[in-house]
Amino acid sequence: MTEKLVDIRNLTVRFKGARTVYAINDLSLSLKQGETLALLGESGSGKSVTLKTLLRLLPPRRSEIEGEIRVNGTDVQALSGKALQSYRGGEVSMVFQDPGLALDPVYTVGAQIAEAVMRHKGLRKEEAISTAFDMLQRVHIPSPERRLRNYPHELSGGMRQRVMIALALACRPRLLLADEPTTALDATVQIQILLLLRDLQREFGMGVIFVTHDIGVAVEVSERIAVMYAGRIVEEGTTHEIINDPRHPYTRGLLAANLHDIARGERLNAIPGAPPALEEPPSGCSFAPRCPMAGPVCRAGVPDFVNLGPRRRVACLRVDPVPAE
Amino acid sequence: MSATETVTLPGSLADKGGPAQALLIVKDLRKYFPVRGGIFGRRQAMVQAVDGVSFSVEKGETLGIVGESGCGKSTTARLLIGLTEKDAGEIIFDGQGLGGELSPRELRRGVQMVFQDSYASLNPRLTIEDSIAFGARVQGLDDPVGRAHRLMARVGLDPTRFAQRYPHELSGGQRQRINIARALAMSPRLVILDEAVSALDKSVEAQVLNLLVDLRGEFGLTYIFISHDLNVVRYISDRILVMYLGEVVEVGPVDAIWSAQAHPYTRSLFSAMPSMDPDNRTKTPPLSGDPPNPIDPPEGCRFHTRCRFADSVCKTRAPKLLEMPQTPGHLAACHLHDPASGHPKAGTEVMG
Numbered sequence: 001m002t003e004k005l006v007d008i009r010n011l012t013v014r015f016k017g018a019r020t021v022y023a024i025n026d027l028s029l030s031l032k033q034g035e036t037l038a039l040l041g042e043s044g045s046g047k048s049v050t051l052k053t054l055l056r057l058l059p060p061r062r063s064e065i066e067g068e069i070r071v072n073g074t075d076v077q078a079l080s081g082k083a084l085q086s087y088r089g090g091e092v093s094m095v096f097q098d099p100g101l102a103l104d105p106v107y108t109v110g111a112q113i114a115e116a117v118m119r120h121k122g123l124r125k126e127e128a129i130s131t132a133f134d135m136l137q138r139v140h141i142p143s144p145e146r147r148l149r150n151y152p153h154e155l156s157g158g159m160r161q162r163v164m165i166a167l168a169l170a171c172r173p174r175l176l177l178a179d180e181p182t183t184a185l186d187a188t189v190q191i192q193i194l195l196l197l198r199d200l201q202r203e204f205g206m207g208v209i210f211v212t213h214d215i216g217v218a219v220e221v222s223e224r225i226a227v228m229y230a231g232r233i234v235e236e237g238t239t240h241e242i243i244n245d246p247r248h249p250y251t252r253g254l255l256a257a258n259l260h261d262i263a264r265g266e267r268l269n270a271i272p273g274a275p276p277a278l279e280e281p282p283s284g285c286s287f288a289p290r291c292p293m294a295g296p297v298c299r300a301g302v303p304d305f306v307n308l309g310p311r312r313r314v315a316c317l318r319v320d321p322v323p324a325e
Numbered sequence: 326m327s328a329t330e331t332v333t334l335p336g337s338l339a340d341k342g343g344p345a346q347a348l349l350i351v352k353d354l355r356k357y358f359p360v361r362g363g364i365f366g367r368r369q370a371m372v373q374a375v376d377g378v379s380f381s382v383e384k385g386e387t388l389g390i391v392g393e394s395g396c397g398k399s400t401t402a403r404l405l406i407g408l409t410e411k412d413a414g415e416i417i418f419d420g421q422g423l424g425g426e427l428s429p430r431e432l433r434r435g436v437q438m439v440f441q442d443s444y445a446s447l448n449p450r451l452t453i454e455d456s457i458a459f460g461a462r463v464q465g466l467d468d469p470v471g472r473a474h475r476l477m478a479r480v481g482l483d484p485t486r487f488a489q490r491y492p493h494e495l496s497g498g499q500r501q502r503i504n505i506a507r508a509l510a511m512s513p514r515l516v517i518l519d520e521a522v523s524a525l526d527k528s529v530e531a532q533v534l535n536l537l538v539d540l541r542g543e544f545g546l547t548y549i550f551i552s553h554d555l556n557v558v559r560y561i562s563d564r565i566l567v568m569y570l571g572e573v574v575e576v577g578p579v580d581a582i583w584s585a586q587a588h589p590y591t592r593s594l595f596s597a598m599p600s601m602d603p604d605n606r607t608k609t610p611p612l613s614g615d616p617p618n619p620i621d622p623p624e625g626c627r628f629h630t631r632c633r634f635a636d637s638v639c640k641t642r643a644p645k646l647l648e649m650p651q652t653p654g655h656l657a658a659c660h661l662h663d664p665a666s667g668h669p670k671a672g673t674e675v676m677g
Contacts, residue, residue: 042526142614156615186393187553191597192610213527216599220606239603257527259556260601264579265538268560270531274496290528 004070005175005207006031006054011067013049013058013231022278023049025231026302027067033174036201036208038218038239040254041228044275047211050228051177054209055094056084072174090120093168094177098184099160103152109136109163110148113170120171135166138203139196158189162196169200176201178210182217194220215258219243224311227251230276230286232302237312247314249291285317293318334512334544336466338435340384342420347381348515348547349405349436354378354414356400360620370620374400376571378414379646382515387541387548389562389579391555391594395619397571398551402519405549406436419514434464437508441520443500447492447507453477454488457507464511476506480536498529502536509540517549522557534561555598559583564654567591570619570627573646577655587649587657590628592676626660634675636660638667 006029013024024046031037039047052058053065056076069076071092079087096102104112113132117123123131129148136144139162152160161181168176178197182190198221201208212218218225218239225242227235227250235248246252253271262268273290276282284299285291291298298317305313355378357371375397382388390398403409405416407429418435421427440446447456457476458469466472474484480502492500501521508516518537522530538561541548552558558565558579565582567575567590575588586592596611612631617623623630629639638660647663649655660666661675 042528158615186616187555187597188393188593188610188612189615191599191607192613194599195607195610214599215527216601219601219603220599243601243603254527257531258601259531259560262556262560264560267538268531268535270535271528272532274498274529275526 003032004030005033005035005072006209007068007070008050008054009068011050011053011065011069013046013053013066014064016062016064019279022281023231024053025282027231027233029226029233029236031175031207031209033207034201034205035224036198036210036222037224037226038222039209039211039226039228040213040215040218040242042213042275044230044278045228046231047228048179049231051094051179051209051211054175054177055088055092086120089116089173090171091173092175092177093171093173094179095161095164095168095181097180099157099164100152102164103160103167105152108149108151109155109167113163113167116167117170131170132166135170136163138169138200139163139166141166157185158192161185161189161193165193165197165200169204169206172204173206175207175209178208180211180213183212183214190217191220197221215243215254216260227254230278230282232282232286232315233313234287234316235314237308241312247308247319248287248316249293249318250287285315291318334509335472337512337514338419338431340419344384346384346420347417348384348419349382349549350415350417351381351401351405352379352415352417354401354404354416355412356397356404356409357412372620373571373622374619375404376622378568378571378573380566380573380576382547382549384514385545385547386563387550387561389558389565390549390551390568391553391558391565392568393553393594393616395570395616396568397619398568399519401568402438402517402549402551405517406438407432408438430464434511435513436515436517437511437513438517438519439501439504439508439521441523443497443504443524444492446504447500449492452489452491453482453495453503454484456492456503457510460507461510466510466512469510472510473506476509477503479509479540480506482506496529498525498533501525501533505533505536505540509544513546515547515549517551519551520553521550523552523554530557537561555595567594570617570622572627573658574628575655575657576646577649577652577657581649581652581655585652586676587655587662588628588659589632589634589661589676591657593631626658634661634668634670636668636670642666 008029011024011027015021015023041047110132114128117128117131133144136147141147141162182193210221222239225239226233229250235251246255256269271290276286282302285303288294288298303315303317305315306319307313354375356375357373360370362369392398404411416423418427418432423432454473457473461469461472477484482502522533550561562579564578569590575591586595593611600607625641626639626644629635644658644660646656646658660668661671664672
């Protein structure tokens with residue numbers, strides 16, 4: 001039980017309001033201690049909602065959550081009050097896409113990191129400041145003693161994201177959730193942050209769930225990839241398996257759409273149509289309307305997972321028994 | 326892709342200079358934005374957004390512009406259609422200079438633009454049909470509504486279903502198709518696509534790219550394609566122009582730049598692309614730190630603060646755009662490629 005750092009079983013998330021949105025539909029996922037998993041998907045596929053559910057960040061009144069979520073053996077759904085507070089930031093922390101919004105503009109970055117350390121580790125102020133200094137060094141911020149006294153607006157985008165990572169890791173969480181942390185950054189800065197995260201993961205040994213829409217980014221940081229579509233995982237495997245032997249037609253389409261190694265002027269093998277609106281629970285394979293291989297059986301019921309090996313699964317009825325080549 | 330056998334959109338501006346005349350020539354374009362501050366709102370500094378940019382676009386070709394945020398690629402685009410007024414420089418469209426023989430109104434008949442944010446660039450209170458027909462109506466082109474319907478059908482949206490809808494009722498991909506149709510409704514000859522596919526999901530992006538390639542062939546269009554995604558730029562462009570802090574650092578045919586980047590910045594930009602090979606991931610980042618602030622760009626070569634080949638000459642003297650001896654049409658602004666620059670490693674193959 002405790003071998004699994006994250007264990008999500010049959011998670012379903014619905015948002016209620018003027019209309020109902022079926023954001024996550026029967027999602028099961030596990031992560032071992034020290035593993036890095038990329039949740040890969042397009043907008044609306046439910047990847048960010050999965051992260052927010054893990055941190056209990058969804059608005060309780062408008063969201064209906066079913067299923068079981070355990071992090072390090074703790075039932076996340078049952079947490080409240082003090083226990084929830086120390087779970088957030090202590091056990092699990094998160095890096096967001098826009099560090100400009102996630103950092104508090106009226107406190108220096110040193111004060112923000114120190115506050116988190118004092119709150120979760122019970123350190124005195126001087127000790128907390130020196131931890132903050134140590135963290136800024138670890139994320140390779142030049143002249144850290146000066147940067148401790150800077151406000152977020154005085155830092156560049158890449159620097160702010162480094163501070164965000166320092167803040168998230170200051171309390172040594174077991175699990176780091178990263179929600180598109182490099183999407184807003186320039187290419188030359190993005191690769192720096194990706195490599196930094198990879199090194200820190202190795203150093204601290206925490207589990208990481210990294211949400212991204214960019215396959216190239218997933219390849220750089222993760223050892224496993226779970227591909228999401230319309231609130232479900234459609235394929236999961238090691239990064240190597242997903243890149244070199246994709247089985248789900250959607251995964252194959254995504255890889256083709258990356259344009260890596262495509263001849264100039266050659267017609268792109270685009271996936272037709274657009275993702276579904278999620279206003280109804282799925283009655284068949286959600287990808288069937290866009291799938292070149294779909295038949296009546298695909299629309300008749302939600303496809304179960306086909307296990308292709310240990311921790312290698314595909315939710316497709318038409319999956320080839322042999323690798324495509 | 327020769328310009329002689331193209332079918333133009335109905336009501337297009339006539340070709341004036343013939344196929345040999347470049348469709349667009351830009352000379353020494355400059356735009357500085359003042360930054361105001363202090364108690365009296367005095368001018369404190371200047372953002373050197375675009376500083377001495379020159380290039381040309383041939384008829385029927387696609388020029389890709391790449392660079393990081395703040396490099397001036399979008400400002401360049403806005404200067405080209407007169408959305409932002411230029412401080413200095415010349416814009417010559419099919420042989421006619423803007424401000425001289427060519428009025429801004431005529432320029433906008435010839436040049437149209439598609440923006441990144443598909444929602445913000447459509448009027449939320451106009452139906453799709455009205456949005457597309459609006460420009461054609463203002464310019465007095467005949468049958469604006471019929472035009473709008475034909476173009477909607479051409480970009481893959483059934484006019485009977487979509488003509489009376491509003492922008493918020495459409496998906497991002499559909500809205501971007503509408504923006505493309507609206508740009509084409511003016512029968513332009515040059516379309517500037519400023520990160521036009523960047524906000525779309527990958528699967529939808531591929532559809533829109535296919536559409537852009539089809540339209541280019543069908544109507545003999547010329548594109549300026551601005552993007553930060555090198556793979557997309559390579560797919561659609563004939564030539565690439567690389568910008569850094571308001572200046573052109575390298576320009577040349579796609580294949581030439583893809584096989585051998587001449588400027589150290591271009592090299593870094595290419596090395597920063599994720600590898601796509603799990604067995605061979607990127608080991609060290611090609612550059613450290615963020616791009617410098619364009620308010621106070623470094624002296625000399627603007628890249629010298631991040632360049633690992635930088636020498637004393639790079640700190641004092643700005644390099645000129647020079648043609649690579651082996652590849653005609655491939656230019657780079659780097660002292661390494663100028664034997665007369667005084668850079669100790671000039672003329673040697675240091676980049677490997």
